[in-house]
Amino acid sequence: MRARNYYWLFRERYRLIRERSAFQHILKRGAHRGFCPICNQRTIFYKVGDVMREHCVCLWCCSIPRWRAMVRVLNEHFPNWRNLRIHESSPHGAIYDFLRRECENYIASQFFPDQAPGSQYHGFRCEDLGKQSFPDAYFDLAITQDVLEHLRDPMSALREISRTLKPGGAHVFTVPWYPSQKTLIRAQMDDHGNVESIEDPIYHGNPVDFSGALVITDWGDDLCDTIYAAAGMITTIVEIHDTSMGIESIEVFISRKPDHDLESLTVGWRQRENRKARSRTPHL
Numbered sequence: 412m413r414a415r416n417y418y419w420l421f422r423e424r425y426r427l428i429r430e431r432s433a434f435q436h437i438l439k440r441g442a443h444r445g446f447c448p449i450c451n452q453r454t455i456f457y458k459v460g461d462v463m464r465e466h467c468v469c470l471w472c473c474s475i476p477r478w479r480a481m482v483r484v485l486n487e488h489f490p491n492w493r494n495l496r497i498h499e500s501s502p503h504g505a506i507y508d509f510l511r512r513e514c515e516n517y518i519a520s521q522f523f524p525d526q527a528p529g530s531q532y533h534g535f536r537c538e539d540l541g542k543q544s545f546p547d548a549y550f551d552l553a554i555t556q557d558v559l560e561h562l563r564d565p566m567s568a569l570r571e572i573s574r575t576l577k578p579g580g581a582h583v584f585t586v587p588w589y590p591s592q593k594t595l596i597r598a599q600m601d602d603h604g605n606v607e608s609i610e611d612p613i614y615h616g617n618p619v620d621f622s623g624a625l626v627i628t629d630w631g632d633d634l635c636d637t638i639y640a641a642a643g644m645i646t647t648i649v650e651i652h653d654t655s656m657g658i659e660s661i662e663v664f665i666s667r668k669p670d671h672d673l674e675s676l677t678v679g680w681r682q683r684e685n686r687k688a689r690s691r692t693p694h695l
Protein backbone atom coordinates (compact mmCIF):
# COMPACT_ATOMS: atom_id res chain seq x y z
CA MET A 412 0.00 0.00 0.00
CA ARG A 413 1.36 3.43 -0.93
CA ALA A 414 2.26 6.03 1.71
CA ARG A 415 -0.60 8.24 0.57
CA ASN A 416 -3.08 5.51 1.40
CA TYR A 417 -1.47 4.96 4.84
CA TYR A 418 -1.84 8.68 5.47
CA TRP A 419 -5.48 8.61 4.39
CA LEU A 420 -6.22 5.64 6.64
CA PHE A 421 -4.43 7.29 9.57
CA ARG A 422 -6.35 10.54 9.04
CA GLU A 423 -9.67 8.72 8.92
CA ARG A 424 -8.87 6.71 12.04
CA TYR A 425 -7.82 9.85 13.89
CA ARG A 426 -11.02 11.57 12.83
CA LEU A 427 -13.11 8.59 13.89
CA ILE A 428 -11.58 8.62 17.36
CA ARG A 429 -12.03 12.37 17.65
CA GLU A 430 -15.65 12.26 16.53
CA ARG A 431 -17.06 9.96 19.16
CA SER A 432 -20.65 10.55 18.14
CA ALA A 433 -19.82 9.70 14.54
CA PHE A 434 -18.05 6.58 15.71
CA GLN A 435 -21.11 5.51 17.68
CA HIS A 436 -23.34 6.04 14.64
CA ILE A 437 -20.93 4.05 12.49
CA LEU A 438 -20.94 1.17 14.97
CA LYS A 439 -24.72 1.21 15.08
CA ARG A 440 -25.63 1.76 11.42
CA GLY A 441 -22.49 1.17 9.39
CA ALA A 442 -20.59 3.38 6.95
CA HIS A 443 -18.98 3.29 3.53
CA ARG A 444 -16.22 5.08 1.69
CA GLY A 445 -16.89 7.58 -1.07
CA PHE A 446 -16.20 11.04 -2.45
CA CYS A 447 -17.83 14.23 -1.18
CA PRO A 448 -18.36 16.95 -3.83
CA ILE A 449 -18.71 19.62 -1.13
CA CYS A 450 -15.45 19.18 0.77
CA ASN A 451 -13.99 17.77 -2.46
CA GLN A 452 -12.18 14.79 -0.98
CA ARG A 453 -12.46 11.13 -0.23
CA THR A 454 -14.48 10.52 2.88
CA ILE A 455 -16.58 8.14 4.94
CA PHE A 456 -20.35 8.46 4.80
CA TYR A 457 -22.18 7.27 7.89
CA LYS A 458 -25.88 7.05 8.66
CA VAL A 459 -27.49 8.90 11.54
CA GLY A 460 -31.10 7.95 10.76
CA ASP A 461 -33.40 6.32 8.26
CA VAL A 462 -34.41 9.26 6.04
CA MET A 463 -32.36 8.73 2.87
CA ARG A 464 -32.24 12.37 1.75
CA GLU A 465 -31.11 13.67 5.16
CA HIS A 466 -29.35 11.06 7.25
CA CYS A 467 -26.14 10.03 5.47
CA VAL A 468 -23.43 12.39 6.69
CA CYS A 469 -19.95 13.18 5.35
CA LEU A 470 -17.38 12.59 8.08
CA TRP A 471 -15.37 15.68 7.12
CA CYS A 472 -17.86 18.44 6.33
CA CYS A 473 -21.08 16.98 7.81
CA SER A 474 -22.88 17.49 4.49
CA ILE A 475 -26.14 15.59 3.92
CA PRO A 476 -27.26 13.76 0.76
CA ARG A 477 -29.59 16.38 -0.73
CA TRP A 478 -26.84 19.03 -0.47
CA ARG A 479 -24.40 16.76 -2.28
CA ALA A 480 -27.07 16.02 -4.92
CA MET A 481 -27.55 19.77 -5.43
CA VAL A 482 -23.81 20.34 -5.98
CA ARG A 483 -23.64 17.41 -8.35
CA VAL A 484 -26.51 18.84 -10.44
CA LEU A 485 -24.86 22.28 -10.48
CA ASN A 486 -21.59 20.72 -11.66
CA GLU A 487 -23.25 18.61 -14.36
CA HIS A 488 -25.98 20.94 -15.66
CA PHE A 489 -24.42 24.35 -14.99
CA PRO A 490 -20.65 23.69 -15.18
CA ASN A 491 -19.89 27.44 -15.14
CA TRP A 492 -22.02 28.06 -12.03
CA ARG A 493 -19.08 29.64 -10.21
CA ASN A 494 -19.21 32.50 -12.72
CA LEU A 495 -22.98 33.00 -12.57
CA ARG A 496 -25.09 35.35 -10.49
CA ILE A 497 -26.93 33.19 -7.98
CA HIS A 498 -29.61 33.89 -5.38
CA GLU A 499 -30.26 31.30 -2.69
CA SER A 500 -33.12 31.67 -0.26
CA SER A 501 -32.74 30.30 3.28
CA PRO A 502 -29.37 28.52 2.96
CA HIS A 503 -27.46 26.90 5.79
CA GLY A 504 -24.84 24.27 6.56
CA ALA A 505 -21.82 23.04 4.66
CA ILE A 506 -23.33 23.73 1.22
CA TYR A 507 -23.92 27.37 2.15
CA ASP A 508 -20.26 27.74 3.17
CA PHE A 509 -19.24 25.99 -0.05
CA LEU A 510 -21.38 28.07 -2.42
CA ARG A 511 -20.49 31.45 -0.94
CA ARG A 512 -16.80 30.50 -0.95
CA GLU A 513 -16.80 29.27 -4.54
CA CYS A 514 -19.15 31.75 -6.25
CA GLU A 515 -18.29 35.44 -6.20
CA ASN A 516 -21.76 36.58 -7.22
CA TYR A 517 -23.70 34.44 -4.74
CA ILE A 518 -26.34 36.24 -2.67
CA ALA A 519 -27.89 34.47 0.31
CA SER A 520 -31.18 35.72 1.70
CA GLN A 521 -33.32 34.87 4.71
CA PHE A 522 -36.81 36.02 5.59
CA PHE A 523 -36.88 38.16 8.73
CA PRO A 524 -40.45 39.51 9.07
CA ASP A 525 -39.34 42.56 11.09
CA GLN A 526 -36.54 43.66 8.76
CA ALA A 527 -36.76 45.90 5.70
CA PRO A 528 -36.53 44.07 2.36
CA GLY A 529 -33.08 44.45 0.82
CA SER A 530 -31.37 45.29 4.13
CA GLN A 531 -28.58 43.21 5.69
CA TYR A 532 -29.22 41.36 8.93
CA HIS A 533 -27.02 38.76 10.63
CA GLY A 534 -24.97 38.42 7.46
CA PHE A 535 -27.91 37.76 5.16
CA ARG A 536 -29.90 39.90 2.79
CA CYS A 537 -33.48 40.21 4.06
CA GLU A 538 -35.95 39.02 1.44
CA ASP A 539 -39.45 37.63 1.39
CA LEU A 540 -39.29 35.09 -1.43
CA GLY A 541 -42.80 36.10 -2.54
CA LYS A 542 -42.08 39.88 -2.55
CA GLN A 543 -38.44 40.23 -3.55
CA SER A 544 -36.71 43.60 -3.87
CA PHE A 545 -34.35 42.42 -6.65
CA PRO A 546 -34.82 43.88 -10.16
CA ASP A 547 -36.28 41.91 -13.04
CA ALA A 548 -34.02 39.43 -14.88
CA TYR A 549 -31.17 39.85 -12.39
CA PHE A 550 -30.04 36.28 -11.66
CA ASP A 551 -28.77 33.36 -13.72
CA LEU A 552 -29.75 30.83 -11.06
CA ALA A 553 -32.07 30.73 -8.07
CA ILE A 554 -31.56 27.98 -5.51
CA THR A 555 -33.93 26.75 -2.82
CA GLN A 556 -33.28 23.67 -0.75
CA ASP A 557 -36.29 22.26 1.06
CA VAL A 558 -37.98 25.67 1.20
CA LEU A 559 -41.05 25.34 -1.06
CA GLU A 560 -42.88 23.10 1.41
CA HIS A 561 -42.80 25.85 4.04
CA LEU A 562 -44.11 28.80 2.02
CA ARG A 563 -47.47 30.34 2.91
CA ASP A 564 -47.89 31.64 -0.64
CA PRO A 565 -45.80 29.43 -2.95
CA MET A 566 -47.46 30.83 -6.10
CA SER A 567 -46.13 34.33 -5.38
CA ALA A 568 -42.69 32.88 -4.64
CA LEU A 569 -42.61 30.97 -7.92
CA ARG A 570 -43.69 34.07 -9.86
CA GLU A 571 -41.04 36.16 -8.12
CA ILE A 572 -38.34 33.58 -8.76
CA SER A 573 -39.26 33.66 -12.44
CA ARG A 574 -39.37 37.47 -12.54
CA THR A 575 -35.89 37.83 -11.03
CA LEU A 576 -34.35 35.19 -13.33
CA LYS A 577 -32.84 36.16 -16.66
CA PRO A 578 -34.48 34.55 -19.70
CA GLY A 579 -32.83 31.14 -19.93
CA GLY A 580 -32.11 31.17 -16.18
CA ALA A 581 -33.14 28.37 -13.90
CA HIS A 582 -34.51 27.67 -10.46
CA VAL A 583 -32.66 24.65 -9.08
CA PHE A 584 -34.31 23.19 -6.01
CA THR A 585 -34.96 20.26 -3.74
CA VAL A 586 -38.22 19.63 -1.93
CA PRO A 587 -39.81 16.64 -0.21
CA TRP A 588 -41.84 15.16 -3.06
CA TYR A 589 -44.63 12.58 -3.05
CA PRO A 590 -45.16 11.59 -6.71
CA SER A 591 -47.75 8.91 -5.89
CA GLN A 592 -50.26 11.43 -4.52
CA LYS A 593 -51.81 14.80 -5.34
CA THR A 594 -50.43 17.86 -3.60
CA LEU A 595 -51.75 18.12 -0.05
CA ILE A 596 -52.22 21.53 1.61
CA ARG A 597 -51.44 20.91 5.28
CA ALA A 598 -52.14 24.44 6.56
CA GLN A 599 -53.86 27.61 5.39
CA MET A 600 -54.11 31.31 6.25
CA ASP A 601 -57.09 32.50 8.30
CA ASP A 602 -58.79 35.88 7.79
CA HIS A 603 -56.21 37.59 10.01
CA GLY A 604 -53.21 36.26 8.12
CA ASN A 605 -52.39 33.61 10.72
CA VAL A 606 -51.53 30.07 9.69
CA GLU A 607 -53.92 27.36 10.86
CA SER A 608 -53.21 23.66 10.39
CA ILE A 609 -55.61 21.46 8.46
CA GLU A 610 -53.55 18.31 8.93
CA ASP A 611 -51.41 17.28 11.91
CA PRO A 612 -48.65 19.90 12.13
CA ILE A 613 -45.15 18.81 11.06
CA TYR A 614 -42.12 21.00 11.71
CA HIS A 615 -38.70 20.92 10.07
CA GLY A 616 -35.52 22.54 11.39
CA ASN A 617 -35.23 26.27 10.71
CA PRO A 618 -31.75 27.89 10.74
CA VAL A 619 -33.14 31.29 11.79
CA ASP A 620 -35.96 30.20 14.12
CA PHE A 621 -35.48 27.56 16.80
CA SER A 622 -39.25 26.94 16.97
CA GLY A 623 -38.91 25.27 13.54
CA ALA A 624 -40.64 25.70 10.18
CA LEU A 625 -44.18 24.40 9.71
CA VAL A 626 -44.72 22.21 6.66
CA ILE A 627 -47.49 23.93 4.68
CA THR A 628 -47.52 21.77 1.54
CA ASP A 629 -46.81 18.12 0.73
CA TRP A 630 -45.96 18.53 -2.97
CA GLY A 631 -47.35 15.73 -5.14
CA ASP A 632 -47.40 14.62 -8.77
CA ASP A 633 -48.81 17.97 -9.94
CA LEU A 634 -45.75 19.95 -8.79
CA CYS A 635 -44.31 20.56 -12.26
CA ASP A 636 -47.70 21.52 -13.71
CA THR A 637 -48.24 23.93 -10.82
CA ILE A 638 -44.88 25.61 -11.46
CA TYR A 639 -45.74 26.01 -15.14
CA ALA A 640 -49.20 27.38 -14.37
CA ALA A 641 -47.86 29.83 -11.77
CA ALA A 642 -44.66 31.02 -13.41
CA GLY A 643 -44.39 29.65 -16.97
CA MET A 644 -41.24 27.70 -16.09
CA ILE A 645 -40.61 24.23 -17.47
CA THR A 646 -39.32 21.71 -14.97
CA THR A 647 -36.96 18.78 -15.42
CA ILE A 648 -36.58 16.23 -12.63
CA VAL A 649 -33.05 14.86 -12.18
CA GLU A 650 -33.02 11.71 -10.07
CA ILE A 651 -29.65 10.86 -8.57
CA HIS A 652 -28.61 7.56 -7.09
CA ASP A 653 -24.88 7.43 -6.45
CA THR A 654 -23.72 5.62 -3.33
CA SER A 655 -20.13 6.73 -4.04
CA MET A 656 -21.38 10.23 -3.14
CA GLY A 657 -23.60 8.97 -0.35
CA ILE A 658 -26.76 9.75 -2.35
CA GLU A 659 -29.70 7.35 -2.58
CA SER A 660 -32.58 8.28 -4.93
CA ILE A 661 -32.83 12.03 -4.48
CA GLU A 662 -34.66 14.29 -6.92
CA VAL A 663 -33.27 17.68 -7.86
CA PHE A 664 -35.65 19.88 -9.85
CA ILE A 665 -34.56 22.33 -12.56
CA SER A 666 -37.24 24.84 -13.61
CA ARG A 667 -36.11 26.86 -16.60
CA LYS A 668 -37.40 30.28 -17.60
CA PRO A 669 -37.82 30.14 -21.38
CA ASP A 670 -35.40 32.39 -23.29
CA HIS A 671 -37.56 32.55 -26.38
CA ASP A 672 -41.14 32.61 -27.48
CA LEU A 673 -42.32 29.04 -26.91
CA GLU A 674 -44.39 29.29 -30.08
CA SER A 675 -41.16 29.66 -32.07
CA LEU A 676 -40.06 26.17 -31.03
CA THR A 677 -42.85 24.63 -33.08
CA VAL A 678 -42.49 26.84 -36.16
CA GLY A 679 -39.75 24.73 -37.75
CA TRP A 680 -41.84 21.59 -37.31
CA ARG A 681 -44.90 23.23 -38.83
CA GLN A 682 -42.90 24.40 -41.85
CA ARG A 683 -41.55 20.87 -42.35
CA GLU A 684 -45.04 19.41 -42.03
CA ASN A 685 -46.31 21.96 -44.58
CA ARG A 686 -43.51 21.00 -47.00
CA LYS A 687 -44.44 17.33 -46.59
CA ALA A 688 -48.09 18.10 -47.18
CA ARG A 689 -47.25 20.10 -50.32
CA SER A 690 -45.05 17.29 -51.66
CA ARG A 691 -47.93 14.83 -51.18
CA THR A 692 -50.39 17.09 -53.04
CA PRO A 693 -50.82 15.70 -56.58
CA HIS A 694 -49.99 18.18 -59.37
CA LEU A 695 -52.99 18.80 -61.56
Ligand SMILES: [Zn+2]
Nearest residue numbers: 447450469472
Ligand atom coordinates in the same frame (compact mmCIF):
# COMPACT_ATOMS: atom_id res chain seq x y z
ZN1 LIG B 1 -17.77 16.40 2.77
